[in-house]
Amino acid sequence: MPESKKQYTYDEFLEITKDMERAEFIDGEILLQVTPTLQHQNIIGNLLFEFKQYLKEEKCKPFISPFDIILQKENEDIKRVQTDLFVLCDNSKDDVVKSSIFKDLSIKLESIFQ
Numbered sequence: 001m002p003e004s005k006k007q008y009t010y011d012e013f014l015e016i017t018k019d020m021e022r023a024e025f026i027d028g029e030i031l032l033q034v035t036p037t038l039q040h041q042n043i044i045g046n047l048l049f050e051f052k053q054y055l056k057e058e059k060c061k062p063f064i065s066p067f068d069i070i071l072q073k074e075n076e077d078i079k080r081v082q083t084d085l086f087v088l089c090d091n092s093k094d095d096v097v098k099s100s101i102f103k104d105l106s107i108k109l110e111s112i113f114q
Contacts, residue, residue: 024079060089068080069086
C-alpha cells in the first residue's frame with residue numbers, strides 16, 4: 001500500500017512556513033516553490049503588460065506574484081497560493097487585495113516550463 005502524504009492544518013502551515021517566501025497550501029499539503037527562471041519572469045512580465053493594455057478601460061486589474069492569495073469558499077478548506085498572474089475585476093474587492101483573501105478570482109494563470 002502506498003504511503004499517504006501527511007495532511008497539515010492551516011495553522012501548522014503558517015508555523016512551518018513563517019520564514020519562507022514562496023509556499024502554497026492546498027488540500028492540506030504544503031507545496032514549496034522554486035525561484036522562477038529568467039525565461040519564466042520574462043513571459044510573465046510580457047503577459048502582465050498585455051493584460052494591463054487590454055484591461056486599461058475596464059475595472060479589472062492584473063497582479064503578479066509573489067502575492068499570497070487566500071481562497072476560501074463557504075464550507076471549503078482554506079487554500080493559499082501564489083499564482084503567477086491573476087486578474088481581479090471587482091473594485092469592491094480593493095480592500096480585500098490588501099489582506100489577500102478572496103472568495104473567487106476572475107482569472108488565474110500559472111506558467112509551466114520544462
